[in-house]
Amino acid sequence: MLKITFNKHKWLILGLTLFLSLLTTFYVASLPSIYRSTAILLIGVEHNKEINSSQSNNYYQTQLKILGARMLAEKLIDKLNLATHPAIAGKTIVETLMKGLNMTLVPNSQLVEISFESTDAQLAAQIPNTLVELYIENTLKTKLAMIKKASSQLTKHIEALRNNLIKSEMALLTYKENHAPVDQKESQLKIKILQEEVDSNNKLYQKWVLRLQTLQEPQTTVGRLIEPASVSAIPYKPQKKWIVAISLILALFFSTLLAFFLELMDKSLKTPEEVEKKLGLPLLTVLPKVKIDKTEDKIKARWMFLREPKSGYSESIRTARTGILLSKLDTQHKVLIVTSSIPNEGKTTFAINIAVALGDMEKTLLIDADLRLPSLAKSLGLSDDTPGLSELITGERDLDECIHDHLSDNRRNLDIMPSGMAPPNPLELLSSPRFGELLYELSQEYEYIIIDSAPTIAVSDTLVLTKYASSVLYVVKANATSYKLILEGLKRLRQVKAPVHNIILNQLDSDNPSKYYRYGYGYGYGKND
Numbered sequence: 001m002l003k004i005t006f007n008k009h010k011w012l013i014l015g016l017t018l019f020l021s022l023l024t025t026f027y028v029a030s031l032p033s034i035y036r037s038t039a040i041l042l043i044g045v046e047h048n049k050e051i052n053s054s055q056s057n058n059y060y061q062t063q064l065k066i067l068g069a070r071m072l073a074e075k076l077i078d079k080l081n082l083a084t085h086p087a088i089a090g091k092t093i094v095e096t097l098m099k100g101l102n103m104t105l106v107p108n109s110q111l112v113e114i115s116f117e118s119t120d121a122q123l124a125a126q127i128p129n130t131l132v133e134l135y136i137e138n139t140l141k142t143k144l145a146m147i148k149k150a151s152s153q154l155t156k157h158i159e160a161l162r163n164n165l166i167k168s169e170m171a172l173l174t175y176k177e178n179h180a181p182v183d184q185k186e187s188q189l190k191i192k193i194l195q196e197e198v199d200s201n202n203k204l205y206q207k208w209v210l211r212l213q214t215l216q217e218p219q220t221t222v223g224r225l226i227e228p229a230s231v232s233a234i235p236y237k238p239q240k241k242w243i244v245a246i247s248l249i250l251a252l253f254f255s256t257l258l259a260f261f262l263e264l265m266d267k268s269l270k271t272p273e274e275v276e277k278k279l280g281l282p283l284l285t286v287l288p289k290v291k292i293d294k295t296e297d298k299i300k301a302r303w304m305f306l307r308e309p310k311s312g313y314s315e316s317i318r319t320a321r322t323g324i325l326l327s328k329l330d331t332q333h334k335v336l337i338v339t340s341s342i343p344n345e346g347k348t349t350f351a352i353n354i355a356v357a358l359g360d361m362e363k364t365l366l367i368d369a370d371l372r373l374p375s376l377a378k379s380l381g382l383s384d385d386t387p388g389l390s391e392l393i394t395g396e397r398d399l400d401e402c403i404h405d406h407l408s409d410n411r412r413n414l415d416i417m418p419s420g421m422a423p424p425n426p427l428e429l430l431s432s433p434r435f436g437e438l439l440y441e442l443s444q445e446y447e448y449i450i451i452d453s454a455p456t457i458a459v460s461d462t463l464v465l466t467k468y469a470s471s472v473l474y475v476v477k478a479n480a481t482s483y484k485l486i487l488e489g490l491k492r493l494r495q496v497k498a499p500v501h502n503i504i505l506n507q508l509d510s511d512n513p514s515k516y517y518r519y520g521y522g523y524g525y526g527k528n529d
Contacts, residue, residue: 007509008479009259016258020251021244028240028247035121036236037229039128041067041112041135044223064103064112067135073097075134080126087120101127111226121231128229140222158208165201172198267483269476275505278483279490284473284502285320287350288312289509302379305353313353320350320504321357324448327471334443337451337469339462341489345477346506348375351452354473359414362447365403367417369465370454371426374419380404388420393434399441415446426454431464439468456489466498474500478508 006013043063066072073094082088088096102115114131118124172194269275272286290304290313305314324336338351348370355366367389368376377386382404391397403415423429442449451469453462466472472493476486493500 005259005263006256009262012262013252013255013259016255017248017251020254021248024247024251025244028238028243031238031240032119033235034117034119034237035124035232036115036117037121037125037128037232038113038115038227039132039225039229040106040227041114041132042224042226043110043112044139060105060110060112064105066139067103067112067114067131068098068101070094070098072131072134072138075138076127076131079134080123080130085120085123087118087123097127101131114229116229117236121233125229125231129225132223132225132228136223136225143222154208154211158205161201161205161208165198165205168194168198168201266479268479268481269483269486269505270479272505272508275476275503279476279486279503281474281490281500281503284323284504285316286508287316287346287504287506289478289507302349302352303356304349305356317350317353317357320354321361323502324354324358325361334447335439335449335451335468335470337453337462337465337472338475339453339472339489339493340455340475340477341457341481341485342455343373343458345455345475345481347455347475348379348452350473350475350504350506351450352376352379355414355416355448355450358448358450361413363413363445364448364450365415365417365442365446366450367452368419369430369451369461371419371423371429371461372454372459374422376416376452377418380416380418382418385421386418388418390420390423390429392417392420392438393429393432394423395434427459427461427464430461436468456492457485460492463492463496463498466493466496469499471502472498472500473502473504475504475506477506480507 043060077083077093077097082097083093088100100117102117104113104115105111106113114128116124116127118127172191175190175194269278272283275281276283304311305317308314336354338347338354340347348368351366355364358364366376368374369389371390377384377388386404387397387402389402392399392402397420402420403417405415429435439449451465453465456462474490474493490500
C-alpha cells in the first residue's frame with residue numbers, strides 16, 4: 001500500500017515537500033540572528049555575620065531584585081548610550097532591555113548567571129558585563145554610605161560614653177583625695193562603688209570603640225565578576241539548520257499523509273483483482289503504463305505493437321489477441337467495439353494496437369467511429385479532411401476512397417478507415433440504416449472489424465453502435481477513472497443490452513507488470529448471452 005501510494009503520488013509528495021521546505025528555508029533565512037552572552041557574578045556576603053539557609057536565600061533573592069531594578073537599567077542605558085543603539089532603541093527602551101535580560105541563581109552557591117539576548121553580538125556581551133560593573137559600583141556606594149552614617153552615629157555615642165568614663169574616673173579620684181584612708185569602712189565601700197562605675201563605663205566605652213573599628217574595617221565583599229561575558233560568533237537562536245531539517249521531515253510527513261488521504265478518497269480501480277471483483281467482468285488483458293512525454297511520443301505509443309514488439313505492452317496486446325482468437329471456438333466474432341467511460345482512458349491506443357495484432361493473423365479493419373473527437377487520422381499522419389466514415393455513410397465518397405493502408409508491406413491484413421470530416425449530427429449519422437448496411441458489407445470481406453467509438457458517459461453514439469457489435473471491449477484506466485463513472489458507463493451499455501464481455505485494464509503502474517500477464521483468455525459471452 002505504501003509503495004503503491006508513493007509511486008502514484010510521488011510527484012505530489014516530492015513537490016509539496018520541496019515547496020514547504022523552500023518556504024520554511026526562505027522564512028528562516030529572513031529571521032534575525034539572536035546572540036546570547038552570559039556573565040557570572042559572585043555575590044558578596046558579610047564575613048562577620050552567620051547567615052542561615054533561609055536568610056541566605058532571602059539575601060540572594062534580594063540581590064537578584066537589585067540586579068533587575070529599573071534604576072540600574074536606566075544607569076546602564078545612560079552609560080552605554082543605548083537610547084540611540086539600533087538594536088534596542090525605541091519608546092520602551094527600558095522594558096526592551098529588561099525583557100532581554102535573564103538572571104539565574106546557580107543552586108547551592110553565591111553565583112548568578114546574567115545573560116542578555118540581542119541581534120548585536122557585541123551588545124549581547126557588553127550589557128551583562130556593564131550591569132555587573134554597575135551593580136558592584138552601586139552596592140559599594142550604598143554600603144559606604146551606610147558605614148559613614150553608622151560611623152557618625154557611633155562616634156557621637158562613643159564620645160558620650162568617653163565623657164561618662166572621664167566623669168566617673170574624676171569622681172573616683174576626687175573622692176579618694178578628700179576622704180580618710182582606707183581603714184574607714186564607709187570610705188572603702190564608696191570607693192568600691194565608684195571604681196565599679198569606672199570599670200563599667202570603661203568596658204562599655206571599649207566595646208563601642210571596637211564596634212566602630214570593626215565597622216570601619218573592610219569586612220564585606222561587595223561582589224566580583226567571576227567570568228565576563230564574551231562575544232559569541234554563533235547565534236543562540238533561531239537554530240536555523242535544525243528548523244530547516246525538522247521542517248523537511250514534517251513536510252515529507254505531511255505530504256505523505258496527504259497522499260494517503262487522497263488515496264483513501266480515490267475511488268478509482270487500482271488492481272486487476274479489484275476490477276474483476278467490483279465490476280463482475282473478466283479481464284481480457286492488463287496493459288502496463290507507457291511513459292509518454294511529448295505529443296509525438298503519444299502518437300508513437302499508439303503503434304507500440306509495431307515499434308516495440310518485445311515490450312511488456314506488446315505482450316499484453318498478444319494476450320488480448322489470444323483471448324479474442326480463442327473465442328472463435330464458440331462463435332464467429334466479427335465486430336468489436338472499443339469504448340471507455342470518459343476520454344483519455346487509452347481506448348484509441350488499445351484499438352490501434354489490437355487491430356495491428358489481429359491483422360497479423362486475420363484480415364482486419366480498424367474504423368474510427370468517434371466522430372466528435374477523432375484521432376486515428378492524426379495517428380496515421382493524415383490531414384483532417386481525409387475522407388472516411390462520414391463521407392462513406394453520406395455517399396459522398398466510395399469505399400475504396402475511405403479505406404487507407406499506411407502500414408508496411410508485411411501488414412497488408414490491416415486496413416484503416418478514419419472518421420472523415422466531423423459531421424454536424426454524429427448520432428443521426430451512426431443511427432442511419434446506411435451504417436448498418438456498410439458494416440454488413442464490410443463483415444463479408446474482413447474477419448475482424450475493430451470500431452473505436454466515443455466514451456459512453458459523454459455521448460450516446462456508442463449506445464447506437466452496440467446493436468451491430470459481436471462484443472464490446474471496455475477500457476478502464478487504472479488509478480484514474482472513478483468507480484462510479486465506470487458503473488454508470490456499464491449501466492448505460494446494459495440498458496441497451498450491449499454485449500459487454502471483457503474489461504481491459506489500461507496504464508497499470510507496476511514495478512512488475514509481467515505478473516499480470518496471466519489475466520486474459522477470459523474473452524467470451526457471459527452466462528446470460
